[in-house]
Amino acid sequence: MRRRDFVSAALSTSVVACLPIDKARTSTLPALTMTGGETTLTQTELAEFAASLRGDVVLPNDAAYDQARRAWNGVFDKHPALIARCRGAADVTQAVNFARSHQLITAVRAGGHSMAGKSICEGGIVIDVSPMQSVRVDPDRRIARIDAGVLLRGLDHEAQQFGLATTAGVVSHTGAAGLTLGGGLGRLQRKHGLTIDNLRGVDIVTADGRWLRANRDENADLFWGVRGGGGNFGVVTAFEYQLHPVGPTVLNVASLYPIEQARQMLEFYFEFMQAAPDDLYIGAGMIKRPDGRAMAMISGCFFGRFDAADALLQPLREFGTPIVQTIAPIEYLDLQSRNDDNNPHGRKYYSKSGFFNDVDSSLIDALVEGFGRARAPQTGVLISPFGGAVGRVNPGDTAFYHRDAQFNIEVALSWEANAQSAEYVEWGREFWRGVMPFASSGFYVNTEMDPSERRLRENYGANYDRLVALKHRYDPGNLFRLNANIKPTG
Numbered sequence: 134m135r136r137r138d139f140v141s142a143a144l145s146t147s148v149v150a151c152l153p154i155d156k157a158r159t160s161t162l163p164a165l166t167m168t169g170g171e172t173t174l175t176q177t178e179l180a181e182f183a184a185s186l187r188g189d190v191v192l193p194n195d196a197a198y199d200q201a202r203r204a205w206n207g208v209f210d211k212h213p214a215l216i217a218r219c220r221g222a223a224d225v226t227q228a229v230n231f232a233r234s235h236q237l238i239t240a241v242r243a244g245g246h247s248m249a250g251k252s253i254c255e256g257g258i259v260i261d262v263s264p265m266q267s268v269r270v271d272p273d274r275r276i277a278r279i280d281a282g283v284l285l286r287g288l289d290h291e292a293q294q295f296g297l298a299t300t301a302g303v304v305s306h307t308g309a310a311g312l313t314l315g316g317g318l319g320r321l322q323r324k325h326g327l328t329i330d331n332l333r334g335v336d337i338v339t340a341d342g343r344w345l346r347a348n349r350d351e352n353a354d355l356f357w358g359v360r361g362g363g364g365n366f367g368v369v370t371a372f373e374y375q376l377h378p379v380g381p382t383v384l385n386v387a388s389l390y391p392i393e394q395a396r397q398m399l400e401f402y403f404e405f406m407q408a409a410p411d412d413l414y415i416g417a418g419m420i421k422r423p424d425g426r427a428m429a430m431i432s433g434c435f436f437g438r439f440d441a442a443d444a445l446l447q448p449l450r451e452f453g454t455p456i457v458q459t460i461a462p463i464e465y466l467d468l469q470s471r472n473d474d475n476n477p478h479g480r481k482y483y484s485k486s487g488f489f490n491d492v493d494s495s496l497i498d499a500l501v502e503g504f505g506r507a508r509a510p511q512t513g514v515l516i517s518p519f520g521g522a523v524g525r526v527n528p529g530d531t532a533f534y535h536r537d538a539q540f541n542i543e544v545a546l547s548w549e550a551n552a553q554s555a556e557y558v559e560w561g562r563e564f565w566r567g568v569m570p571f572a573s574s575g576f577y578v579n580t581e582m583d584p585s586e587r588r589l590r591e592n593y594g595a596n597y598d599r600l601v602a603l604k605h606r607y608d609p610g611n612l613f614r615l616n617a618n619i620k621p622t623g
């Protein structure tokens with residue numbers, strides 16, 4: 134059955150689906166398998182599955198279906214056969230077993246922010262952990278334990294009650310689960326490492342339906358793999374993080390410059406960051422707004438003592454002619470949610486990113502000249518600093534390999550309607566072709582759209598073979614393939 138036929142067939146069963154499941158035992162629901170084949174799920178099977186959950190099963194004609202299948206990136210408009218909204222590890226186990234026994238194409242969803250739309254699938258099952266929302270902070274041991282559906286704002290909010298935090302991303306409506314499993318970049322990374330460097334352990338349901346704890350002492354191989362290997366090995370149901378004293382007030386640093394100063398600003402920025410202490414997290418970039426206005430910017434924060442900031446930030450104060458410059462205290466929680474409104478759900482997004490070690494004037498030329506041709510209504514070239522604690526972990530200690538990166542550079546575009554999207558995406562690709570030769574060959578799996586097997590092998594470097602062995606051990610049938618997929622056979 135072609136995809137479009139499949140979708141309409143699935144919807145035609147939706148009249149049945151909206152009946153209580155046990156009243157429609159004779160009807161079936163078409164679904165797609167992992168290999169793209171067709172299968173059918175009987176109402177008896179669906180009813181038994183639904184009865185085995187504390188959460189619920191959402192089918193195509195349910196009122197909740199359209200909301201439940203929606204991805205953050207509006208580019209993706211997929212129609213799963215069913216969505217299992219899990220309320221705990223027992224539900225996840227049932228869902229994994231159901232997916233495996235029917236060989237369904239399987240997506241795993243937490244915060245729904247997959248840039249590549251991988252947490253929703255066409256015709257298969259979505260194992261949705263977003264109803265799992267508990268956060269527990271132990272202030273004495275400085276540990277946070279969260280359920281897999283928690284968003285970054287939930288983790289930060291509870292931890293900040295005790296003046297604590299761990300490295301988390303820069304948009305607070307992002308899911309902690311997907312972000313952590315790919316590595317986890319954020320403002321605290323130079324001081325405290327990536328999110329995975331602060332991960333103490335996970336609870337995970339592997340493809341065979343086993344619930345396992347993975348930490349330094351138990352299933353240490355799996356613990357290594359989930360720290361950068363993404364959702365390849367199972368569905369994580371809980372995460373435990375090490376927290377650190379942070380804020381509650383930190384120093385916010387933000388300067389906007391006329392776009393004509395972008396080249397000098399980037400030269401200044403790359404040199405300035407070379408001597409920066411771990412307490413300083415400053416990014417740079419160029420942004421184009423929907424009104425067509427373009428600007429260059431430097432923005433970030435300082436986690437050290439405020440009285441040490443004056444001397445440190447003096448060169449920034451003296452540089453260029455900013456349109457506006459703010460160096461002022463801010464609540465850490467406010468800083469963490471500052472970008473939320475610029476990244477709303479449902480708009481269409483495209484991004485490319487890569488890690489860079491050496492930066493020189495040719496890279497700056499490529500960035501500035503490429504940006505000058507930007508087409509999408511909203512375009513950002515965003516440079517975030519690595520180094521510090523990120524680089525003090527050996528590349529083989531976790532699956533995340535790029536410990537020597539000095540900067541992550543991302544180009545991100547977004548637009549409302551899709552009329553012009555091909556043109557925008559083409560510009561994004563062209564921009565990246567100009568910049569890529571300067572990258573140190575790696576990229577962040579969490580923001581890459583659809584990396585090929587060859588690129589993934591290169592990206593994980595010496596860690597790749599170990600990831601393949603792990604995949605073979607925990608998911609030999611590649612049930613969890615909607616991700617930056619490590620194939621069990623290499």
Ligand SMILES: Cc1cc2nc3c(=O)[nH]c(=O)nc-3n(C[C@H](O)[C@H](O)[C@H](O)COP(=O)(O)OP(=O)(O)OC[C@H]3O[C@@H](n4cnc5c(N)ncnc54)[C@H](O)[C@@H]3O)c2cc1C
Pocket residue numbers: 205241242243244245246247248251252253262281301302303304307308309310311312313314315316317318319363364365367368369370476579580615616617
């Ligand atoms: C607006 C925005 C801002 C971002 N900012 C940052 C940032 O500052 N730092 C950063 O590091 N990244 C950032 N990212 C990238 C982010 O890390 C990824 O998009 C990440 O996948 C989001 O996680 P999620 O749970 O919201 O996503 P989902 O779409 O729910 O999941 C993404 C993938 O993660 C896997 N997954 C999710 N939950 C589980 C689970 N419980 N068990 C196993 N696998 C699972 C699945 O493979 C799934 O396809 C940002 C993304 C967006 C859209």
